[in-house]
Every structure is written in structure tokens, then in C-alpha cells.
Amino acid sequence: MANLIFKYSAMNGGKTINILQTAHNYEENNFKITIIKSKIDTKGKDSIISRNGEARKVDILLRENESLLTEGNYKKYYTSKVILVDEVEMLSESQIEELWTIAHLIKIPVITYGLKSNFTGNIFSPAVAKLFAVADDISEIGSSCLCLCGKKAIFNSRRVNGVFTDQGETVVIDGSTSDVEYVPLCGDCYLKYVKIKDKHVKKLTDLVNKVL
Ligand SMILES: [Zn+2]
Missing domain, CATH: 3.30.60 (Wheat Germ Agglutinin (Isolectin 2); domain 1)
Structure with missing residues (x-):
């Protein structure tokens, strides 16, 4: 069984440190992982960077309307033990639906990290609303x-x-x-x-x- 998981926190909640730690744990056991982030998140360009300065290049830098269900992208993640998504609030609703399909059809667990709300106090994006609706597990990283x-x-x-x-x-x-x-x-x-x-x-x- 593989799940789509949403872990949310406020800014500075240590989400990226959590991703880097999870990646490390899998790779220590020689498991392949795939890290995804949206190209809209220009901070760190094609890398994710934690507050303590630790950085790592992502495997898929996803454009706004890009599908994960293309042959090119499929070949990047299909042998992975887990897919990790940073700043998931920047993805589109359709990309969340694709991640859900990947988790449930080809059984790769997908762990997404992001913000719940924006600076106006509303749900950040349609992607976040979708995650609240369909994610198999939702948890908060307290800050x-x-x-x-x-x-x-x-x-x-x-x-x-x-x-x-x-x-x-x-x-x-x-x-x-x-x-x-x-x-x-x-x-x-x-x-x-x-x-x-x-x-x-x-x-x-x-x-x-x-x-x-
Ligand atoms: Zn306060």
C-alpha cells in the first residue's frame, strides 16, 4: 500500500530539513528517491535549501503546467521507493491529482511538504485544498x-x-x-x-x- 501524505507547517517550520533527513534515511539503505519542486519556487533555483544551509538538487523541477505522467518524467521516478515534494503549495491541482494516482496505481509513497495557508489567512492554493480533500494522511509539523x-x-x-x-x-x-x-x-x-x-x-x- 502506498499513500499520498501531506505534512504542513508554518514558515520556518523545518519542512526542508525534514525532507533532507527523510532522503538521507532512504539513501542510507540504498533506496532510490525522487525529489520534486515547482519551478515557481525560485528560491534555491533547482535545489532545495534548508535554513541551516544544507542544499540538495531536485530530480524534477516541475513547470507550472507540466505533467508528471509523461514518459520522460515517469522514467525519473518509477524505480523510486519514495517521492518527496517540497513547497507543494506551489503545484497545481492537476499535479496533486497526478501524485495521488502515482501513489495508488503504481504504489510509490508520495510525501508532500508545504504551507497550509497564505499570508491572508486563507488556504494557500487549489493544490492545498485538493490535498486536504484526498491525502491519505495529513499531519502538522509544529513550529x-x-x-x-x-x-x-x-x-x-x-x-x-x-x-x-x-x-x-x-x-x-x-x-x-x-x-x-x-x-x-x-x-x-x-x-x-x-x-x-x-x-x-x-x-x-x-x-x-x-x-x-
Ligand atoms: Zn504569538
Whole structure:
């Protein structure tokens, strides 16, 4: 039996370290593995790079509309013991369907790693929604709020020129423009720093003050 697995976390959650460790474990036992990432993820070009600087070239750098079910790509992964996907939120819904088919038809386990939500607090992409719908196993790689409040990070907030924002394009790779960075925050800190002007926050704050 082979499964399609989705492991998600906030930014800085150690997803890439987890992939590199999993790859190492398989290769130590002389098993072939295939690592895939989307070409949209321009960080590291054709490699995945963990926060501690460890890097590894991917086997398939998948273009936006590229199929995994071509002879050329099939020959790259068909003898693999496992397929590992980094930043899976950048794939397309169709590519997730292909990965599911690979897992269940030719019995190669597929472990995907990525973000659950984007900086606006919504499901990151149709690919992530699809994973939540069809993945055989879903688990969270826990990470901490960057404010060191001790709570679990849920949100990937965007900071532009040092100011938190929930406006703009969904995919802006950090480091691609020097002023964009992502900050993992817990719910309380997300409300405090990003959602403070949100209509619901304002309405409830007014109520709290009124009924004092
Ligand atoms: Zn916090």
C-alpha cells in the first residue's frame, strides 16, 4: 500500500530539513528517491535549501503546467521507493491529482511538504485544498510563533518594509524583492499585528468598550 501524505507547517517550520533527513534515511539503505519542486519556487533555483544551509538538487523541477505522467518524467521516478515534494503549495491541482494516482496505481509513497495557508489567512492554493480533500494522511509539523510568546505558529504573515500587511499577490518569494519577508505568527499575535484594523476586530472591540 502506498499513500499520498501531506505534512504542513508554518514558515520556518523545518519542512526542508525534514525532507533532507527523510532522503538521507532512504539513501542510507540504498533506496532510490525522487525529489520534486515547482519551478515557481525560485528560491534555491533547482535545489532545495534548508535554513541551516544544507542544499540538495531536485530530480524534477516541475513547470507550472507540466505533467508528471509523461514518459520522460515517469522514467525519473518509477524505480523510486519514495517521492518527496517540497513547497507543494506551489503545484497545481492537476499535479496533486497526478501524485495521488502515482501513489495508488503504481504504489510509490508520495510525501508532500508545504504551507497550509497564505499570508491572508486563507488556504494557500487549489493544490492545498485538493490535498486536504484526498491525502491519505495529513499531519502538522509544529513550529513556534516568532514573537516568542510560546504559542504555536498558525499564520504566515507578510511584512513589507517592516510593516505587516495582508494585501498583495499570493506568491511573492521572500528575498526575491529585498523588502518582503514572512513571519510565522500564532493566532493572538496575528490579530495584534495584522488583523488589528479588521472589521470583526473593530466591531467586537467596540462592543467590549460599550458593555464595560
Ligand atoms: Zn504569538
